Amino acid sequence: METNNTAETVFVIGECMIELQRGQVAQAMDYRFGGDTLNAAVYLARLTDARRHRIAYVTALGTDGLSDDMAASWQAEGIETSRVQRLADKLPGMYLIETDADGERRFHYWRGDSAARHWLRGPQAPAILAQLAGARHVYLSGISLAILSPADRDVLLATLARCRDNGGQIVFDNNYRPRLWEGAQVAAEVYHRVLRLSSLALLTLDDEEALHGPATIEQVLARTSALGVAEIVLKRGGEPCVLWRDGQTQEVAAPPVATVVDTTAAGDSFGAAYVAARLAGKSAADAALAGHRLAGCVIGQRGAIIARALMPS
Secondary structure: OOOOOOOEEEEEEOOOEEEEEEOOOOOOEEEEEEOHHHHHHHHHHHHOOOOOEEEEEEEEEOOOHHHHHHHHHHHHOOOEOOOEEEOOOOOOOEEEEEEOOOOOEEEEEEOOOOHHHHHHHOOOHHHHHHHHHOOOEEEEEHHHHHOOOHHHHHHHHHHHHHHHHOOOEEEEEOOOOHHHOOOHHHHHHHHHHHHOOOOEEEEEHHHHHHHHOOOOHHHHHHHHHOOOOOEEEEEOOOOOEEEEEOOEEEEEOOOOOOOOOOOOOHHHHHHHHHHHHHHOOOOHHHHHHHHHHHHHHHHOOOOOOOOHHHOOO
16 A cells, blocks of 8 residues: 555554354355454545545454455555554454344354454554554544453553643544453443543443443433543434534434445444544534435445445445
C-alpha cells in the first residue's frame, strides 16, 4: 500500500477472527474473516479520504497461511498493516456459527490463546505504544480491552491517557461480551476508565443495560457525560439514534430498510460511517444519517462486509 506521509493515521485496535459456517456440501465448512473493530476499519478505509486519513489496524496474527490471507485481505481494502505483529507461536481466534431450524444463531468460540490477546507482548509493542501515545485518532471497543490480560489493559489504558493528554481523540464503542470478561464488575471498572479518556462514545442501550442493569436513555447519557465524554451516540437498532453534545440531545431517525437479512456488523458499520463523516467535518446529525444509511445497506446483505458496489453513494 502506498503511504501518504501527510495523512493522519487513525489507529483501530482489536481482533479479527476466522468465522466458520456450515457449507452447502455435507461435512464442508465455509470460512471468512470477521471482528467488530476489523469491520469498522474496513468501512473507515472505504469512507475516508486517503489523502487526509489512513486507517491502521493494531493487532497480532500468527505466521500461518490463514493469517497471511487475513493480512492480504486488509491490505486490499486499503488498511495499513505495519502494526499487525506476527507471532510464530500463536494463531488467530476462531468461531463457529450454527443456525437452528428457526434461524436463530449460536456461536462457539476458540479464542482463549489467540494471537491478538498477546499483541502487547510482541516485539513491536513498545514502538506501537509510542505511536499510539502520539496519535491523533484511536478507535477501540470493549472487545479490544476484554481480550487483554489485566496487566496489558493497564498498559494500554496508560498509553491512551498519554494520547488524550497529547491532544489525541479516542473513540470507544461499548461492545460488551460478558463471556470475555472476568466479571461484570471488572468490565464496568474498565469501561469507566476508558470512557474518562474518550472524546466520542458509541453506545448501544442493550449493552449498557447488560453491563449496568436497566436504565433510561437519560440515565445512560447522564452517566456517560459525567465521565467527561464530549460526544455520545446511543444506537438503538432501527429506532432513531440519540446524540448528546454540549448538554443537548437530538434524535436522528433511520431511513426504512426494505429487507433485513443479517444484522451482523450493523453497529460496527454505523460507527465507522459516523466517525468517517465527523473526520470529514460533517455535523453530528449528518454523521448519524450516514451511519444509518450504511448500516441499512449492511443488514440487507449476508455477512459483515458488503461488496463495494453495494456501499451507499
